[in-house]
Amino acid sequence: MKPSLEVKIHNLVLKNPVMTASGTFGYGPEFEDFFDPSTLGGIFVKGTTGKLRQGNPYPRMAETPMGMLNAVGLQNKGVDGFINDIYPRIKHYHTNLIVNVSGSTIEEYIEVAEKINSLDHVPAIELNISCPNVKEGGMAFGTSCPSAAAVTRAVREVYQKTLIVKLSPNVTSIAEIAQAVEGEGADAVSVINTLLGMAINAETRRPVLSTVTGGLSGPAIKPVALRMVWQTANAIKIPVIGLGGIMTASDAIEFILAGATAVQVGTANFIDPAVCPKIIEGIEDYLIRHGIDNIKSLISGLNIN
Amino acid sequence: MRKFIHDFHVVENRDLNPGHFVLTLKPDVELTPIFPGQFTEVRVDGSANTFLRRPLSIHDVDYKANTVTLLVQKKGDGTNRLASMKYGETVNLVYPLGNCFHIGSSGERALLVGGGCGVAPLLYLGKVLAKSGIHVTTLMGARTEEYIMEAELYKRYGELLITTEDGKAGTKGYVIHHEIWRERNFSFDRVYTCGPDPMMKAVARLAARHHVPCEVSLEQTMACGVGACLCCVVETNEGNKCTCTDGPVFDPNNLINWL
Numbered sequence: 001m002k003p004s005l006e007v008k009i010h011n012l013v014l015k016n017p018v019m020t021a022s023g024t025f026g027y028g029p030e031f032e033d034f035f036d037p038s039t040l041g042g043i044f045v046k047g048t049t050g051k052l053r054q055g056n057p058y059p060r061m062a063e064t065p066m067g068m069l070n071a072v073g074l075q076n077k078g079v080d081g082f083i084n085d086i087y088p089r090i091k092h093y094h095t096n097l098i099v100n101v102s103g104s105t106i107e108e109y110i111e112v113a114e115k116i117n118s119l120d121h122v123p124a125i126e127l128n129i130s131c132p133n134v135k136e137g138g139m140a141f142g143t144s145c146p147s148a149a150a151v152t153r154a155v156r157e158v159y160q161k162t163l164i165v166k167l168s169p170n171v172t173s174i175a176e177i178a179q180a181v182e183g184e185g186a187d188a189v190s191v192i193n194t195l196l197g198m199a200i201n202a203e204t205r206r207p208v209l210s211t212v213t214g215g216l217s218g219p220a221i222k223p224v225a226l227r228m229v230w231q232t233a234n235a236i237k238i239p240v241i242g243l244g245g246i247m248t249a250s251d252a253i254e255f256i257l258a259g260a261t262a263v264q265v266g267t268a269n270f271i272d273p274a275v276c277p278k279i280i281e282g283i284e285d286y287l288i289r290h291g292i293d294n295i296k297s298l299i300s301g302l303n304i305n
Numbered sequence: 306m307r308k309f310i311h312d313f314h315v316v317e318n319r320d321l322n323p324g325h326f327v328l329t330l331k332p333d334v335e336l337t338p339i340f341p342g343q344f345t346e347v348r349v350d351g352s353a354n355t356f357l358r359r360p361l362s363i364h365d366v367d368y369k370a371n372t373v374t375l376l377v378q379k380k381g382d383g384t385n386r387l388a389s390m391k392y393g394e395t396v397n398l399v400y401p402l403g404n405c406f407h408i409g410s411s412g413e414r415a416l417l418v419g420g421g422c423g424v425a426p427l428l429y430l431g432k433v434l435a436k437s438g439i440h441v442t443t444l445m446g447a448r449t450e451e452y453i454m455e456a457e458l459y460k461r462y463g464e465l466l467i468t469t470e471d472g473k474a475g476t477k478g479y480v481i482h483h484e485i486w487r488e489r490n491f492s493f494d495r496v497y498t499c500g501p502d503p504m505m506k507a508v509a510r511l512a513a514r515h516h517v518p519c520e521v522s523l524e525q526t527m528a529c530g531v532g533a534c535l536c537c538v539v540e541t542n543e544g545n546k547c548t549c550t551d552g553p554v555f556d557p558n559n560l561i562n563w564l
């Protein structure tokens with residue numbers, strides 16, 4: 001018998017626990033040549049702000065050992081651009097479309113959340129309070145309990161569907177931030193966004209990125225992400241969505257064992273644009289191999305003793 | 306145009322000089338149509354420091370032999386690993402990526418200007434232009450005679466002009482110093498260029514001075530190659546554009562601070 005891969009995040013039913021991470025999968029059409037996005041558990045689309053944003057100047061990317069730094073800075077068409085130009089092209093996907101909501105002020109988060117609330121085929125938003133690449137805010141909200149709580153509370157008041165908050169790893173205690181947003185009505189948390197990092201070109205003695213610092217992603221951050229998922233899952237009751245460096249099915253299983261109900265795949269999409277269906281298949285193979293008929297029984301299944 | 310992820314086998318790995326080599330690759334399946342100016346993202350296995358794929362231009366396509374060719378400069382670990390690939394080894398490609406050069410109409414005269422490794426996409430461009438009845442002149446700039454690459458291949462599709470920095474072969478100086486740019490010699494309808502940015506900017510300005518359209522092929526650093534990460538942007542009149550999907554070929558009139 002085929003094992004069940006279905007999981008639930010609040011009101012969302014995911015046909016499998018594999019989703020794509022914001023900023024790494026475009027909106028879906030970019031990958032249609034490689035596989036059908038409807039096979040995913042969900043798609044987190046690119047960070048969306050109140051107004052169109054050009055993002056940071058080039059260069060925005062630096063390769064690092066088993067990872068990369070990015071300083072894209074939330075380039076996007078703005079929430080109206082998303083609703084008018086992009087949403088019509090992706091709303092037919094048979095998967096959970098989740099908009100990653102970003103902003104510099106609480107008012108901007110509210111504006112975007114309210115507009116997205118009206119879209120029938122978007123059952124959830126992910127609040128990005130953890131983007132290291134914009135000067136005013138983003139991460140500022142995600143790095144202290146009072147501000148993380150304030151933005152969650154404000155958006156919760158205007159947004160009725162599933163509210164996911166994406167946490168920053170650039171904090172002393174991620175569990176405390178998770179508790180703060182849970183207390184304000186978040187339905188789930190995503191753990192983790194990128195780690196703040198930096199790259200220098202020794203020859204030119206200049207920073208590689210136009211913004212000097214940027215967000216580190218890829219396998220390089222996986223051990224940190226796993227630890228944070230585990231700490232967060234132990235501290236809150238709402239579901240944790242785990243991400244950070246997932247490249248294979250076994251990576252995904254590790255996050256689920258650490259306490260994640262579902263996972264997101266980010267940078268791996270760049271290395272293998274067809275990696276997600278392989279991860280889904282690999283998870284199924286794992287369940288069969290271990291004689292597990294339902295993935296839910298694997299969540300927080302880490303055997304410490 | 307549909308993109309694919311395929312394994313290719315190395316059919317040939319040929320050194321051109323100490324810094325450059327040509328890889329000929331063959332997939333198990335039939336090649337999909339590829340247009341001049343497009344590129345591929347190559348996964349470099351067996352190189353610990355090479356995490357991301359490497360963007361490389363399509364240097365040539367041979368549909369009969371079912372092969373694509375890449376002209377590569379040894380830069381860092383990734384390209385040096387590719388340089389060590391042996392006959393029969395497998396390499397994974399995502400292709401064909403990006404837009405392509407505009408192919409004019411039969412009877413046109415085209416000037417193709419390449420500097421250093423930037424000549425890579427111009428061979429296949431010359432081939433397709435010549436097939437379309439366009440008169441091709443390739444102007445190749447090399448550091449020294451040793452770095453003039455595959456001259457005989459370019460000559461198949463038209464005239465080949467050369468500049469070297471020491472003047473031991475062809476005209477002395479950079480491509481922009483060649484006499485072809487003088488008013489009385491210049492008889493082209495269109496200019497295509499690929500190479501270092503300063504060279505392409507100078508070429509684009511010369512083309513503008515002669516009032517002919519020009520196309521430049523950019524090499525911004527890339528992560529995904531498919532328009533998903535927004536790392537490879539270039540500033541244009543219409544805001545930031547992705548080099549991997551809106552380019553790599555651009556009209557320099559649309560690029561900020563180019564002309």
Ligand SMILES: Cc1cc2nc3c(=O)[nH]c(=O)nc-3n(C[C@H](O)[C@H](O)[C@H](O)COP(=O)(O)OP(=O)(O)OC[C@H]3O[C@@H](n4cnc5c(N)ncnc54)[C@H](O)[C@@H]3O)c2cc1C
Pocket residue numbers: 344355359360361362363375376377378379380381382383384385422425426523524525526527553
């Ligand atoms: C669309 C496109 C087409 C290209 N076509 C060709 C081609 O046909 N032949 C060829 O030899 N090269 C081409 N390049 C450049 C090639 O991708 C880089 O030289 C290569 O990625 C370097 O990899 P590496 O691991 O050897 O060096 P690394 O160790 O990664 O880097 C060595 C040096 O190369 C620079 N570099 C890294 N990536 C790039 C990049 N994407 N563009 C420019 N410089 C870079 C680094 O800043 C560093 O200084 C192209 C680039 C693009 C974007």
Ligand SMILES: Cc1cc2nc3c(=O)[nH]c(=O)nc-3n(C[C@H](O)[C@H](O)[C@H](O)COP(=O)(O)O)c2cc1C
Pocket residue numbers: 021022023024046047048070072074100128131166192193194216217218219221243244245246264265266267268534535536
């Ligand atoms: C190029 C790039 C762009 C990103 N853009 C966003 C974004 O807009 N919003 C967001 O919340 N996270 C963004 N992220 C972070 C990812 O969603 C993810 O949290 C992070 O990359 C860690 O996962 P990974 O290691 O699997 O990539 C971006 C990451 C990358 C590499």
Ligand code: FES
Pocket residue numbers: 526527528529530531532533534535536537538547548549550
């Ligand atoms: S390389 Fe990712 S968008 Fe161009």
